[in-house]
Amino acid sequence: MRVLLIGVAVLLGGSLLSLLPLSRESKSSVIYGGCFATCLVLSAMALVGVAGDASSAVLPLGLPWLGAHFHLDALAAVFLVIVNLGGAAASFYALGYGAHEHEPMRVLPFYPAFLAGMNLVILAADAYSFLFSWELMSLASWALVMAHHRDAGTTRAGYVYLMMASFGTFALLLAFGFLAGPGGAFAFDAITQHVLSPGVGAIVLALAFIGAGSKAGLVPLHVWLPLAHPAAPSHVSALMSGVMTKVAVYAFIRIVFELMGAPAWWWGLPALLLGGITAALGVLYALMETDIKRILAYSTIENIGIIFAALGLALAFKAAGMGDAGALAVTAALFHAANHMLFKSTLFFGAGTIIVATGEQDVERLGGLIHRMPISSSAFLIAALAISSLPPFNGFASEWLVFQGILVSPHLPRMALKLLVPAVGVLLALSAALAAACFVRAFGAAYLGRARTAAAAAAREADVWSVSSMVVCATLCLLTGIFPGAVIDWMQPAAVALVGGRMPPQLDIAWFSIAPVSASRSSYNGFLIFVFLVLAASFAAWVVHRVASRAMRRAPFWDCGYPGAGPIAQYSATSLAQPIRRVFATVAFDAHEQVDMPLPGDQRPATIHRFMRDPVWEFAYAPVAAGVGWMARWMNRLQFLTIRRYLSAVFVTLILLLLVLAIWG
Amino acid sequence: MGVMSALLLQLGQVGLVLLVAPAVSGMIRKMKARLQRRIGPPVLQPYRDLRRLIGKDVVLADNTSWFFRMAPYLIFAATWVAAALVPTFQTGLMFSWSGDMIAIVALLGVARFLQAAAAIDTGTSFGGIGASREVMIASLAEPAMIMVTFTVALVAGSSQLSTIAEFMLHSVGLRVSLGMALVALVIVALAENARIPVDNPATHLELTMVHEAMVLEYSGRHLAMIELAGSLRLLLYISLIACIFFPVGLVVSGAGFLAYAAALGAYGMKLVIASVFLATFEMSIAKMRVFRVPSLLGIALMLGLLGTLLLFISEGM
Numbered sequence: 001m002r003v004l005l006i007g008v009a010v011l012l013g014g015s016l017l018s019l020l021p022l023s024r025e026s027k028s029s030v031i032y033g034g035c036f037a038t039c040l041v042l043s044a045m046a047l048v049g050v051a052g053d054a055s056s057a058v059l060p061l062g063l064p065w066l067g068a069h070f071h072l073d074a075l076a077a078v079f080l081v082i083v084n085l086g087g088a089a090a091s092f093y094a095l096g097y098g099a100h101e102h103e104p105m106r107v108l109p110f111y112p113a114f115l116a117g118m119n120l121v122i123l124a125a126d127a128y129s130f131l132f133s134w135e136l137m138s139l140a141s142w143a144l145v146m147a148h149h150r151d152a153g154t155t156r157a158g159y160v161y162l163m164m165a166s167f168g169t170f171a172l173l174l175a176f177g178f179l180a181g182p183g184g185a186f187a188f189d190a191i192t193q194h195v196l197s198p199g200v201g202a203i204v205l206a207l208a209f210i211g212a213g214s215k216a217g218l219v220p221l222h223v224w225l226p227l228a229h230p231a232a233p234s235h236v237s238a239l240m241s242g243v244m245t246k247v248a249v250y251a252f253i254r255i256v257f258e259l260m261g262a263p264a265w266w267w268g269l270p271a272l273l274l275g276g277i278t279a280a281l282g283v284l285y286a287l288m289e290t291d292i293k294r295i296l297a298y299s300t301i302e303n304i305g306i307i308f309a310a311l312g313l314a315l316a317f318k319a320a321g322m323g324d325a326g327a328l329a330v331t332a333a334l335f336h337a338a339n340h341m342l343f344k345s346t347l348f349f350g351a352g353t354i355i356v357a358t359g360e361q362d363v364e365r366l367g368g369l370i371h372r373m374p375i376s377s378s379a380f381l382i383a384a385l386a387i388s389s390l391p392p393f394n395g396f397a398s399e400w401l402v403f404q405g406i407l408v409s410p411h412l413p414r415m416a417l418k419l420l421v422p423a424v425g426v427l428l429a430l431s432a433a434l435a436a437a438c439f440v441r442a443f444g445a446a447y448l449g450r451a452r453t454a455a456a457a458a459a460r461e462a463d464v465w466s467v468s469s470m471v472v473c474a475t476l477c478l479l480t481g482i483f484p485g486a487v488i489d490w491m492q493p494a495a496v497a498l499v500g501g502r503m504p505p506q507l508d509i510a511w512f513s514i515a516p517v518s519a520s521r522s523s524y525n526g527f528l529i530f531v532f533l534v535l536a537a538s539f540a541a542w543v544v545h546r547v548a549s550r551a552m553r554r555a556p557f558w559d560c561g562y563p564g565a566g567p568i569a570q571y572s573a574t575s576l577a578q579p580i581r582r583v584f585a586t587v588a589f590d591a592h593e594q595v596d597m598p599l600p601g602d603q604r605p606a607t608i609h610r611f612m613r614d615p616v617w618e619f620a621y622a623p624v625a626a627g628v629g630w631m632a633r634w635m636n637r638l639q640f641l642t643i644r645r646y647l648s649a650v651f652v653t654l655i656l657l658l659l660v661l662a663i664w665g
Numbered sequence: 666m667g668v669m670s671a672l673l674l675q676l677g678q679v680g681l682v683l684l685v686a687p688a689v690s691g692m693i694r695k696m697k698a699r700l701q702r703r704i705g706p707p708v709l710q711p712y713r714d715l716r717r718l719i720g721k722d723v724v725l726a727d728n729t730s731w732f733f734r735m736a737p738y739l740i741f742a743a744t745w746v747a748a749a750l751v752p753t754f755q756t757g758l759m760f761s762w763s764g765d766m767i768a769i770v771a772l773l774g775v776a777r778f779l780q781a782a783a784a785i786d787t788g789t790s791f792g793g794i795g796a797s798r799e800v801m802i803a804s805l806a807e808p809a810m811i812m813v814t815f816t817v818a819l820v821a822g823s824s825q826l827s828t829i830a831e832f833m834l835h836s837v838g839l840r841v842s843l844g845m846a847l848v849a850l851v852i853v854a855l856a857e858n859a860r861i862p863v864d865n866p867a868t869h870l871e872l873t874m875v876h877e878a879m880v881l882e883y884s885g886r887h888l889a890m891i892e893l894a895g896s897l898r899l900l901l902y903i904s905l906i907a908c909i910f911f912p913v914g915l916v917v918s919g920a921g922f923l924a925y926a927a928a929l930g931a932y933g934m935k936l937v938i939a940s941v942f943l944a945t946f947e948m949s950i951a952k953m954r955v956f957r958v959p960s961l962l963g964i965a966l967m968l969g970l971l972g973t974l975l976l977f978i979s980e981g982m
């Protein structure tokens with residue numbers, strides 16, 4: 001515990017260090033190097049801390065009668081590993097990437113504070129320090145989002161983010177108020193002591209969904225995320241998408257699974273429903289985008305949906321007293337959270353290297369990068385396969401666990417759950433298939449084909465720091481995919497603490513197989529699948545190269561007899577999404593096209609216009625924004641009154657207040 | 666049963682699917698030709714095609730990268746591993762537990778991902794048109810397949826194909842949900858194998874192609890790998906339908922030589938019957954427009970969902 005807190009203090013100190021008068025380069029490498037080392041130490045500590053005893057500390061900070069409580073248990077340790085592994089990878093990446101920052105002083109002071117904030121949220125064990133750390137994390141990340149404040153759209157992104165973050169924290173503040181009760185017991189162990197009435201429980205659950213869900217990007221509270229995450233520098237985008245959303249998941253788990261006590265049967269319903277909708281809508285949004293970082297941000301929303309759906313299952317199992325099934329679902333959620341950190345970091349790092357190499361982040365202006373950036377494109381490909389939940393990578397292992405969780409859920413007692421779970425299963429399966437489509441498209445448009453612009457044709461492989469960070473993360477995607485049993489076993493103390501059951505030990509099973517319930521029921525062996533794939537592919541290549549002709553020629557591609565089709569005649573990312581837009585987005589986003597095809601002989605150019613609406617923005621946010629604007633205009637009348645009118649207004653208000661007191665006082 | 670014989674049986678299964686797959690494709694082509702009153706190529710023609718392709722030079726399109734050259738081997742490997750995981754003549758083989766039905770679906774997903782990406786790598790419109798349609802079809806076919814898996818797994822209490830087949834062997838009785846699953850699985854199989862009415866394996870009209878458009882730039886040994894993977898995928902779906910819904914004749918555990926001979930014979934019969942059905946079906950309907958395919962696959966998805974829902978509701982009643 002002490003080491004952990006010292007590590008956080010070091011990170012906070014790093015923020016101050018950036019104010020020292022050093023040269024830009026040395027300051028950048030000192031800060032990122034220090035963050036890398038600190039995060040590595042912290043994640044190593046947390047890695048062994050999952051199985052160890054819980055430890056806590058009370059520091060004389062914060063509210064004088066409360067102090068700052070810190071506590072490390074299995075759940076916190078799991079999330080500390082996620083946070084600090086992601087932090088270490090991003091810091092290492094930034095050792096190279098940070099050199100391309102034009103105004104490093106807009107990033108360097110806030111970066112360590114952001115890392116420290118996320119660590120503190122997870123360690124905090126009372127409402128005050130939790131909310132303080134939460135705000136530290138929000139504000140530091142907001143400052144990082146605003147780093148490129150001169151770019152178009154960044155100020156709006158920062159504004160929307162600030163609004164949503166304040167709103168979310170406000171909801172959490174209220175939630176903790178309800179949890180602490182009138183006695184004001186703000187320490188977490190005091191909160192767990194008293195039982196919530198069902199009504200208050202419902203309110204706290206809703207507030208937890210708003211507070212944690214808005215930070216995680218749950219639909220319909222996601223609108224800030226695809227604006228803010230891409231606006232930040234790429235290593236910060238990786239942290240925000242890969243790590244900060246996991247901190248929000250942690251907050252949800254901590255409040256709903258632990259602080260709120262025993263769940264009611266219906267608590268799983270909103271999580272399942274919102275999770276399923278978030279997963280499907282998130283990836284559909286991603287398929288409609290062409291900005292590589294916005295594609296990745298929307299895909300984060302999808303993965304958050306998967307995690308919340310698994311958490312909803314776990315809540316339902318826990319309420320029904322099915323501890324072991326609950327452990328399966330909660331392990332799936334935690335495993336997917338860790339996996340998402342790994343592959344989403346790799347993907348955002350890849351986006352960063354593309355931006356450095358070409359100055360473009362619109363995939364319509366890229367293409368053919370695989371020729372010039374072979375290593376980072378391989379890492380991106382691995383992460384793309386993993387995020388599409390394809391074996392033998394880690395995304396498949398966790399998605400498989402979620403599906404296994406669904407397969408045990410017919411035993412749930414309530415009809416509402418029985419009806420909802422298969423529908424959520426369809427949504428998750430749909431989102432997995434659409435994610436594959438999305439990443440074929442993103443990888444294909446950015447890295448494959450022919451270069452669409454001169455900048456893409458002149459791209460160069462990124463620096464060694466960035467590339468090695470990507471390669472390490474991609475390798476971890478493979479390793480956790482072929483040895484999922486090790487991760488599952490490692491997470492079990494957290495599952496036991498959360499739902500009171502556990503999955504059978506996985507490492508005892510031969511050949512690194514995993515069998516969540518029993519081997520005859522279902523098992524998956526990522527290691528063997530990987531070995532078989534490698535063997536089959538090398539066998540095929542070997543045989544073919546033994547017996548077959550090895551000759552290879554280059555020739556122009558088949559052009560249907562119309563030579564000279566430039567790179568612009570390639571299928572673009574927008575056209576790659578066209579069939580899916582037509583099938584799915586006509587329903588979800590009211591997408592339609594307007595084609596103007598001139599008659600033969602007519603000199604007009606042919607045009608095609610796409611129309612799409614964001615239903616969430618239009619129905620949930622635009623009315624609120626319009627209402628606020630209307631109120632502001634109306635209140636504006638009060639601005640230019642004479643002093644007499646102000647005095648009479650004061651007088652009327654006073655009378656009204658006295659009347660209120662007289663009636664209710 | 667010793668380890669050696671178990672390993673031999675496993676390797677036998679792995680080799681069997683590879684050897685039989687082109688013959689099934691050839692058989693279907695022959696039957697279709699006969700139904701059209703043509704003589705048609707011999708049943709063994711696919712093997713000759715493969716040998717011819719392997720002997721030819723590879724002609725690569727100008728822009729293609731190393732990914733384009735690597736993809737055929739990986740596509741083939743993923744399909745082969747998936748096909749070898751489906752029980753053909755015996756359940757419970759040595760490595761049958763290394764992947765369940767969901768893993769098989771996902772392995773086919775790997776092959777599709779690589780295939781579509783390789784198509785984009787050519788930098789042509791054909792590659793793109795094929796890839797975009799393929800992922801659209803897959804985005805409905807794959808969830809439908811997962812729902813079929815759920816239905817079958819809930820009935821049999823397991824998502825392992827060997828356990829499912831053993832369960833189906835012993836429990837006789839009609840179930841509505843299984844009927845729905847069968848229809849859904851057949852629709853998915855047609856879509857995934859690029860058969861009529863979803864796609865036409867024999868078409869060379871560019872605007873209607875899906876699968877053929879993606880492999881347009883492949884040649885020589887690369888094309889051979891992809892063709893073989895295509896045959897394997899067809900065999901996989903036939904074996905899958907046979908092993909779940911018609912597991913008659915499967916060897917359940919160690920048995921004598923005669924039992925194995927009978928099981929292989931039964932498997933051969935199933936392949937022939939499935940080919941007859943497929944050929945007749947393909948002869949009797951026309952190809953759909955691309956944007957009518959989602960409705961067909963939507964039916965499969967809904968049937969899968971309904972089957973699963975029925976099982977969820979009937980549980981504990």
